[in-house]
Amino acid sequence: MKKRYEPGEIELKWQEIWAQKGKNIFSSRVSKTAPKFYCLEMFPYPSGKIHMGHVRNYAIGDVIARYKRMRGYNVLHPMGWDAFGLPAENAAIKEGVHPARWTHENIAYMKKQLVRLGLSYDWSRELATCLPEYYRWNQWFFIKMYEKGIAYRKASFVNWCPSCSTVLANEQVIEGKCWRCDSTVIQKELEQWFLRITAYQQELLDAADSLAGWPQKVVLMQKNWIGRSEGLEAMFRVEGSDESIVVFTTRADTLFGARFICLAPAHPLAEKFAEPGALAKIREHYGKVDEKHGLFTGRYAINPANGEKIPIYVANFVLMEYGTGAIMSVPAHDQRDFEFAQKYGLPVKVAVKPEGGEEIPEGKAFEEDGILADSGPFTGLKSAEARAKIAGFIEGKGMGRRMVNYRLRDWGISRQRYWGTPIPIIYCEHCGAVPVPEKDLPVILPEDVKFTGTGASPLAEAENFVNTVCPSCGGKARRETDTMDTFMDSSWYYVRYCSRKDEPALDKENLRYYMPVDQYVGGVEHAVLHLLYSRFFMRVIRDLGLSEVPEPFQRLLTQGMVCMETTRCPEHGWLYPSEAEGGVCAKCGRSVERGRTEKMSKSKRNVVDPDHLIKTYGADTARLFSLFAAPPENDLQWSEKGVEGAQRFILRVWAFIHDNMERLEAVKGQLPEGKSPLLRKTHQTIMRVTRDIEREYHFNTAIAAMMELVNTLTAFEPAESGPENREDLRQMRFAVEKMLLLLSPFCPHVAEELWEAIGMPASIRLESWPGYDEEAAREEEIELVIQVNGKVRTKIMVPHGLPDDELKTRAMALPRIQDAVAGRQVINIFAVKGKLVNIVIR
């Protein structure tokens, strides 16, 4: 064993060994006997290089995977690439590299980085979503959904840059302008494909409460996103017409306060009643959170509750996509309606008064519940009761019904982009939209296309691709040229992992064994979309009869962001850490401004390069610090000093074993026989580390416990000679072995190396997680805390397990306590769990 710890050398050595013994060293096979554990981290977009967020994410997952293996689970721990997406296409436009090449080169580099981190993946299941053998299943799912009516086509608006004549993603629209040419982005209506996630909305909502292994925050975000609300649909007849307007309201109790009706600009009756030019003006303001604009149609509607005649407006703020596209406006009890009424000089009528009898505040709407006023037979009722009664009244008149509405919309998956899965649809002049037959899948994304960044999508101009024949009638036809949202790729990739590359995808037996994912780890930024789409997809998969599992992810861990202090030079702007050493700008020597700690980002330059980190300190240190500095769900503040501290810990372990090698070797294979503080500490440490990992993966405290054990070890002085010497050495060896086992999921390389160095024959990754003896972990003497009136007065050592009465007696007998109590009346004495006594005096 070398005196010096050289992480680069030993890490490469072990990575080679792990890779060499066949590609299957961390691979999993379906087993009849072993329980499975599916550990998954969110797969990365191959942007070029991994960043510290990946390091943290994958370090967390790897500890879990390695720990569970040691606990005897058949662990499935796969990795792959979320390989379709916009950046590849942008690189093609900017640098002329083909997206495929760009993507594959990035994957190759990033895979090396992941291997270099010592992550224990089953690479036999590696996938890249941009490969036809993967995306053909996107297409297959699409067709199945089409057959079931879950995939459908309808017109909808997209962001359109008139100057580039191209469609823009939301994130490419910056303050209403095109990110590339700065022209104003407009809304253009296109026919697009949608997936009917709303068919599952109630199930997704109901089942959200069963996600016990998820952070409550994420569950809540999903519930809010689905946004269920119960209310009343009420029908307002239009005066002098056969038409009627149906509105949705959650506040049936305010029905008597309705002063006017507002239609969404896209409402069919808006079209019918409003003057086209004026309507077009209103439509310009639709969907924008600016001022409210309205247009009187000249028509009136009849309130079904009291027969009142109220005007009908068209208003820009009324959404066509929610409810019925029409609302009853109650300016007294809805702030938006109030603002609208103010602007157009419309009347306000109070229908609900505060319960306490206080005055309604001026100048705004009173939106709370209260007591009904001026509401015919319902006057005097409380809001909650009135809502039910009025709804029943309207229903009884056949003028409406109780309704549930959801905020959730169907999932638009069409993207006018090249680098994605082609939507497998063919448009025939005679037959219309025809799905590509299953036998013709995959529809291959052609590689020979031009990237201009303007005009139609490259795919639309690829004649060879577009022109085809109708699978139904054999006539001339054109292919759909839109591609799928990349969230489609990530909605089921965890299912693909259940089968190896050489096995058929979606194999039922594999799914039965491996699904659901037992532990999913990733960033909270996917709390809604990715995770909700996946839950939706899993239900579709269930309904296709491929799996019985509705929920894809049993447990979810959302790790916090990796943050770092920002530094700025007054002249040169944001600085990289290396440009701000010693607090001065490397370019001009001026002292830098220290900004706030923020999420690492290239734009702020507050980043640490994982390559550099690993080169300087090694993967074990990088992993250890990422896990030690904060609990996983918290944000982590990067600190170079902290990294050095993590390395120092590894160095101490190394040095200790190196310096005690002879002693450790002398007692190889021997077990300790007696009891001692060191043995107790060892058992306590195993207990703490196990508990901390099991209980919400608190790796930071688990590592702290290991540090304590190492501190105890380095302070341990074995007897110089005699039988005590042998026993002490046996205890020392015992502690060292257990400590290495505990350390191995966190710092696998150095653990392997030291395990080998102390003469253990097999790789440490094949060892079992150490057990502990609760008896042996128990302190023989405990420190009894003695309080007077809740304040600590003194502490004494007492044997473990004394009865409460004895503790009280001993506490009262202490001279210090006698002094404190002297002249006062003892009212009560509490003894708590054999470790604390509180004496209450007056």
Add this chain to the structure above:
RNA sequence: GCCGGUGUGGUGGAACUGGCAGACGCGCCGGACUCAAAAUCCGGUGAGGGCAACCUCGUGGGGGUUCGACUCCCCCCACCGGCACCA
């Protein structure tokens, strides 16, 4: 605006279901080693007071429940996150 979360030393963070606040790490201070420095090792380190043993205060602020509150309840403040004309 609505919903949710967080607030503990100089600092990152500990504290199991109401029972010793500050584990572990970083930083800082002192010491050893060294010609010297770095590295390493040892010791100290919440604030205030006292020669001392000890005492007082202290978990964003204010109140409450309790023998006892970082932990439970009410009000307020600050910061972070999600949603945002969803009727």
